[in-house]
Structures are given as C-alpha cells and as structure tokens.
Amino acid sequence: MxxxxxxxxxxxxxxxxxxxxxxxxxxxxxxxxxxxxxxxxxxxxxxxxxxxxxxxxxxxxxxxxxxxxxxxxxxxxxxxxxxxxxxxxxxxxxxxxxxxxxxxxxxxxxxxxxxxxxxxxxxxxxxxxxxxxxxxxGEFTPESVLEYGGFRLDPSARTATRDGAELALTSREFDLFEFLLKHRNQVFSREDLLRTVWGWTYGDLSTVTVHVRRLREKIEPDPRTPTLLTTVWGVGYRFTTNGDADAVG
Amino acid sequence: MxxxxxxxxxxxxxxxxxxxxxxxxxxxxxxxxxxxxxxxxxxxxxxxxxxxxxxxxxxxxxxxxxxxxxxxxxxxxxxxxxxxxxxxxxxxxxxxxxxxxxxxxxxxxxxxxxxxxxxxxxxxxxxxxxxxxxxxxGEFTPESVLEYGGFRLDPSARTATRDGAELALTSREFDLFEFLLKHRNQVFSREDLLRTVWGWTYGDLSTVTVHVRRLREKIEPDPRTPTLLTTVWGVGYRFTTNGDADAVG
DNA sequence: CGGCATCCGTTCGCGTTCCGTAAGACTTGG
DNA sequence: CCAAGTCTTACGGAACGCGAACGGATGCCG
Missing domain, CATH: 3.40.50.2300 (Response regulator)
Structure with a gap:
C-alpha cells in the first residue's frame, strides 16, 4: 500500500x-x-x-x-x-x-x-x-528511475519502455505517466492533474481526458477496456496496481 | 517537470x-x-x-x-x-x-x-x-486506510473491498460508507447524513433512504435483513460492529 | 522556402452511468 | 386498526466520460 x-x-x-x-x-x-x-x-x-x-x-x-x-x-x-x-x-x-x-x-x-x-x-x-x-x-541524485510492472521510466533521459521495448510517448504523455506512476493507486481529479502535471491554475478539463485516452492507447493491453489507467467515475483517474500486476516496486 | x-x-x-x-x-x-x-x-x-x-x-x-x-x-x-x-x-x-x-x-x-x-x-x-x-x-498526502470486519476502504484510491473482493460502489455510496465506517456504532438521522455526507442543509430525506438501500444491496450478506447497516426506528441509521446487536431496548 | 509530420488543445455528438424524486407497498408501535 | 415511518421499485433527467475529428502551431526535411 x-x-x-x-x-x-x-x-x-x-x-x-x-x-x-x-x-x-x-x-x-x-x-x-x-x-x-x-x-x-x-x-x-x-x-x-x-x-x-x-x-x-x-x-x-x-x-x-x-x-x-x-x-x-x-x-x-x-x-x-x-x-x-x-x-x-x-x-x-x-x-x-x-x-x-x-x-x-x-x-x-x-x-x-x-x-x-x-x-x-x-x-x-x-x-x-x-x-x-x-x-x-537533499539527494543530489538526478532523478531515480521509475519501475513498475514491466514499465520503466527514466526521467532524466525522458524515455519510457515496457518490457524493454521503447514506448513512443510525447512530452505531455511522459509527464502524465510519470506523475501517475509516482503516485500509483491514488485517484486524481482532472483538476489536480491540470494543476500538477500541466502547471495550470485553470483550464479546459477535457484536455486531461484526451491525453489520458492517448496515453491509454500506448500503455494499455486493450485500450478499450483499461486495466491500468482506470477511470473513477465522477472523481478522476488512477493508475491501478491491482490484481494482475506482477510488480516489483 | x-x-x-x-x-x-x-x-x-x-x-x-x-x-x-x-x-x-x-x-x-x-x-x-x-x-x-x-x-x-x-x-x-x-x-x-x-x-x-x-x-x-x-x-x-x-x-x-x-x-x-x-x-x-x-x-x-x-x-x-x-x-x-x-x-x-x-x-x-x-x-x-x-x-x-x-x-x-x-x-x-x-x-x-x-x-x-x-x-x-x-x-x-x-x-x-x-x-x-x-x-x-500539504498536497496529495494519502488518507489512512479504513478497515473493519473484512471491509477495507482506501479513501485516496477510492476503492472498497470485502475480504479482498472489490465492491463496485458509486461515488455517493463510497462517501456514505466511509462516513458510517468512520463513525461506527453511532446513530445518524437522515438529516445528519444529508448535511455531512451530501453537504446539504435542506433536501429530500428519501434521498438518504434510497442510498442506504443501495449500499445495503452491496455490503449486506442478506440485504433483506440488514445486520451491519441497521435501521434505528424513528431515529436513523447506524453501522453496527457486532452482528447480533438489536439494542432497541 | 515550402510541404509534411507531429503534437497539442479544443469541440461536438453519442452512449452510459448515476442520482434524486415520486409513488405505492410494507412494517412498526401505539 | 391506524398513523407514522420505512422500504422498494421505477423513471426521467442530468452529469459524465469517451471517441472522433479539426485547426493551429511547431519542427523537420527536402
């Protein structure tokens, strides 16, 4: 947890x-x-x-x-x-x-x-x-590499791979993924994401919706039925580490 | 970044x-x-x-x-x-x-x-x-997980499970359950719940009734005869921690 | 310099989910 | 047996999320 x-x-x-x-x-x-x-x-x-x-x-x-x-x-x-x-x-x-x-x-x-x-x-x-x-x-370490469930994000190189295979993420997609992966199993409203990932104080929330969709297209086994980046109805989105994940923190 | x-x-x-x-x-x-x-x-x-x-x-x-x-x-x-x-x-x-x-x-x-x-x-x-x-x-500091009697509520993930099995609660149902679980063994009138959980100062009390019923449908072993989320006649509802309690006096 | 590709933010229509309310049946307590 | 309280069911509307597509901006490459 x-x-x-x-x-x-x-x-x-x-x-x-x-x-x-x-x-x-x-x-x-x-x-x-x-x-x-x-x-x-x-x-x-x-x-x-x-x-x-x-x-x-x-x-x-x-x-x-x-x-x-x-x-x-x-x-x-x-x-x-x-x-x-x-x-x-x-x-x-x-x-x-x-x-x-x-x-x-x-x-x-x-x-x-x-x-x-x-x-x-x-x-x-x-x-x-x-x-x-x-x-x-604190640590002068540049930034630690994020690894979870086959995914591997390198913030300093800004590269992402799944099971070694390169994921062609755009800049925004990378930021979004990085944030969600860092705070996995936690729900964030579109507004939260717009503030933290985008750095906006206000803006069109559908921007988030669309980017989530695009990100899903690249990381979900079946983008139609998301299992990793799930929707929490009326609340927001969450990167879920549930069930099938053979995760190593 | x-x-x-x-x-x-x-x-x-x-x-x-x-x-x-x-x-x-x-x-x-x-x-x-x-x-x-x-x-x-x-x-x-x-x-x-x-x-x-x-x-x-x-x-x-x-x-x-x-x-x-x-x-x-x-x-x-x-x-x-x-x-x-x-x-x-x-x-x-x-x-x-x-x-x-x-x-x-x-x-x-x-x-x-x-x-x-x-x-x-x-x-x-x-x-x-x-x-x-x-x-x-301090932002995004996860709330502590709520556990009782096989139930497990994670407010930051907004997930609810009973004995590990996922409970598909809607947003309102989750809020209601969370509140009752937090204040278990305490009776709340419909008005109380409408004020605290819904955030309303006025409104149709039957709204609460219906949601309680829907919640029972998902958490009670036998929704027809509630043992957990019990009715206190003429007063309100209570989440009871010991199944047998019928402390109507 | 001009065309092409990429990425991003926005918009709109559609299908779904959820919520609040109403109305009738039922239960409880007096 | 009555009245007040509670339960159950059903329904319409609103909110929400999703998909597809568009236009604009930018960078790249010929």
Whole structure:
C-alpha cells in the first residue's frame, strides 16, 4: 500500500527557512505578490525586473533558487536560464504563459527544474519552490528511475519502455505517466492533474481526458477496456496496481 | 517537470474541522448561506460585510482561510486581497461575477488561491474551501486506510473491498460508507447524513433512504435483513460492529 | 522556402452511468 | 386498526466520460 517509491524526504520545511530566493519578473504586481508570499513562507527574497539584472544578481547574491519569468525585457528568460547553467546549478522555476507548449519544452531543455503557468496561485508557487528546494538540497541524485510492472521510466533521459521495448510517448504523455506512476493507486481529479502535471491554475478539463485516452492507447493491453489507467467515475483517474500486476516496486 | 510534494503527514477531512473561515460579502443572504454550509462542514465561521471590516477581522481573528466577494462596498475585493498579501499569506477564495475571465486573472494575480463564479453552489464552495486548505497544508498526502470486519476502504484510491473482493460502489455510496465506517456504532438521522455526507442543509430525506438501500444491496450478506447497516426506528441509521446487536431496548 | 509530420488543445455528438424524486407497498408501535 | 415511518421499485433527467475529428502551431526535411 506504500505509495512513495523513493524514500520520503528527510527535509522538513524548517530547513528551508532563511533560504534565498531570487524573483525575476518585469511586472511589479506579480513580483510583489510572489515575493510577499515567499517571505511569509520564511524565505529571504530579492527582486529584479529584467534578464541582465537577474544574471548580475545571481552572481552577486548566489541565491538558493531562482523564480524566472519567461517573458522579460532584454534577455529572454530561457536564455537567462541557459547562461546560468553554464556556471552554476542553481535551481530555476520558470513562469510561462498559458498554453505555450514550446516554452515548457524550451525551458526544460534550458535546464529549468520546474515550470508554472501564468496566472498562477501564489500558494502553488510556494509549494513548488519548497518542493524543488527540498529536492536540490537533499539527494543530489538526478532523478531515480521509475519501475513498475514491466514499465520503466527514466526521467532524466525522458524515455519510457515496457518490457524493454521503447514506448513512443510525447512530452505531455511522459509527464502524465510519470506523475501517475509516482503516485500509483491514488485517484486524481482532472483538476489536480491540470494543476500538477500541466502547471495550470485553470483550464479546459477535457484536455486531461484526451491525453489520458492517448496515453491509454500506448500503455494499455486493450485500450478499450483499461486495466491500468482506470477511470473513477465522477472523481478522476488512477493508475491501478491491482490484481494482475506482477510488480516489483 | 515533476511535482512531488511528499509530505509525511496524512491529512483527512477531520484535520480541517475547527478551522476558522472568514466570509466577506455585503449581501447578507449570500453570506448567511455560505456560512451555514461551512459550519455544517465543521468550520468555525465569522462574517463581515465590507472590505475594511474584512481587513480588521483578518487581523484580529487570524482565520485559516478567507472567502472574499469581489464586489464590495468601500474597498474592492481584489484590493483587499492585495493588502492582505502585504503582511500575511492567509489563503483567499475570491467570489467573482459570472464568466468574466479577466476577473479571474486579476484575482489570481492579486494573490487569490482559487476563485468561484457567482452564483455558486454552496456545496461547491465547501469543496473548494477544503481543497485549498488541504493544499495549503500539504498536497496529495494519502488518507489512512479504513478497515473493519473484512471491509477495507482506501479513501485516496477510492476503492472498497470485502475480504479482498472489490465492491463496485458509486461515488455517493463510497462517501456514505466511509462516513458510517468512520463513525461506527453511532446513530445518524437522515438529516445528519444529508448535511455531512451530501453537504446539504435542506433536501429530500428519501434521498438518504434510497442510498442506504443501495449500499445495503452491496455490503449486506442478506440485504433483506440488514445486520451491519441497521435501521434505528424513528431515529436513523447506524453501522453496527457486532452482528447480533438489536439494542432497541 | 515550402510541404509534411507531429503534437497539442479544443469541440461536438453519442452512449452510459448515476442520482434524486415520486409513488405505492410494507412494517412498526401505539 | 391506524398513523407514522420505512422500504422498494421505477423513471426521467442530468452529469459524465469517451471517441472522433479539426485547426493551429511547431519542427523537420527536402
């Protein structure tokens, strides 16, 4: 019944208090809201408004994490991220506009650790910051490979196989599968998935429906009658490890 | 990329009982309805009618969450939200006029954690409040499994089994069963159940009757003569832990 | 530069499931 | 035997999930 495949993180929120976070956004309102929230959560926050200032500040104050808007005057957020990566491994959370898939991919490829679609709930931001920080402080291990019931997901390589055979998953499908596999045997509403997997605060829930269907097409023995990625009527979806699974955690 | 909250503390709805909610609306009717529903869900509720009072009350009673109407006499709801943010991180749910997408965005950027379009269903409000609170405490922390007399309920997976065999319960049936199993050996009137399980303050009591019957059909050895989910004549229903008990006195 | 393929988000119609209510039969207690 | 309470059944409507298809955006390759 244990859900977490990796050992539970030994890092409490207390260990995060006092960490430095650099917020980079040209919109003062957004920056202000984000900052005040992060401060309330116990972080020490600095704000800058453009890409050059971001690079300079990153050099000067050496923050523990950077929250970076994708759209910036001067240097683009993704470019900032890339340049940061050349000489540091400071975790970066990228703020992207809604729906721009490429922003997300570009962000991930540039080395961002997480992303969040605007407009975002500040609370969500805090959760992500804490999550990323906890991860980066704790094990320096890149990311553990996920294995279950013949499936094998490698998050760092972003490849998926079933019984050794390559599964041609798209980016979204991979994210979705990874999340469900990580939290198997737990039901998630479409809204939950949209928030966590997509990083959206709101949006069309049928987006999730369709992607679930497409994912099923690739991982289910018989997509017509799902046995792994099952529907919980009126609630959401669940990756089930029941009955026939010859699983090794 | 991935968001793993991985907080070790399990959070059920009981942990939300007793939390303070501040309802801010200038329409007494709306405020009253919202309050009574929230109280029924176990929250301690305070009401105020305008923006200034809201800020004052927030300062004074330090609520766990604030339900805030967007349209307010005095200070606008969004502005209230923004001012709150300068010195606290109390979660805010914003009530906005129907359909206006911009309100939504403005609200989220002002620091709201969720929003709800008017007119809203009180039940929806309760769900949102619980959802946001739970999220602010720690997301996706699986609830503890409920086991008794061969039955096994897993709230996070939303699965029910008897002696290992899957019980095909509908959403309502699951909620009802879960509640009764949690508070076994305790009698609840139809009204109680309608309020707690359904989240209604009024409604047709026969709704409960029918669902009890349907649930019996699935969990009782002989549904005609219930031994587990028994009727207490003139009072209500009870999930009985020892089969023989007919404590009618 | 232009055509092709891929992926993603959205939309719409269809079939199914579930829920609430009504109405009548039955049981219980006085 | 009566009245109030409870059980059973049936039904219509609403909510929901699914499948198929479309248009747009993007990247790739000729």
């Amino acid at each position: 244990n859900v977490s495949p990796a050992a539970p993180s030994p890092i409490g929120n207390e260990d995060l208090v006092g960490r430095r976070v650099l917020v980079v956004d040209d919109d003062p309102t957004v920056a202000e809201v984000a900052s005040s929230y992060l401060r309330s959560a116990g972080f020490v926050v600095d704000e800058v408004g453009d890409g050059f200032a971001a690079l300079a500040a990153a050099e000067r104050i050496d923050p523990d994490l950077i929250v970076l808007d994708r759209m910036l005057p001067g240097i683009d957020g993704v470019e900032v991220c890339r340049r940061l990566r050349t000489h540091s491994s400071t975790p970066v959370i990228l703020l992207t506009a809604l729906g721009s898939e490429d922003d997300r991919i570009a962000g991930l490829e540039a080395g961002a650790d997480d992303y969040l679609a605007k407009p975002f709930s500040p609370r969500e931001l805090v959760l992500r910051v804490q999550s990323v920080l906890r991860r980066s402080i | 991935n968001v793993s909250p991985a907080a070790p503390s399990p959070i059920g709805n009981e942990d939300l009982v007793g939390r303070r909610v501040l309802v801010v609306d200038d329409d007494p009717t709306v405020a009253e309805v919202a309050s009574s529903y929230l109280r029924s869900a176990g929250f301690v509720v305070d009401e105020v009618g305008d923006g200034f009072a809201a800020l004052a009350a927030a300062e004074r009673i330090d609520p766990d969450l604030i339900v805030l109407d967007r349209m307010l006499p005095g200070i606008d709801g969004v502005e209230v939200c923004r001012r709150l943010r300068t010195h606290s991180s109390t979660p805010v749910i914003l009530l906005t006029a129907l359909g206006s997408e911009d309100d939504r965005i403005a609200g989220l950027e002002a620091g709201a954690d969720d929003y709800l379009a008017k007119p809203f269903s009180p039940r929806e409000l309760v769900l949102r409040v619980q959802s946001v609170l739970r999220r602010s405490i």
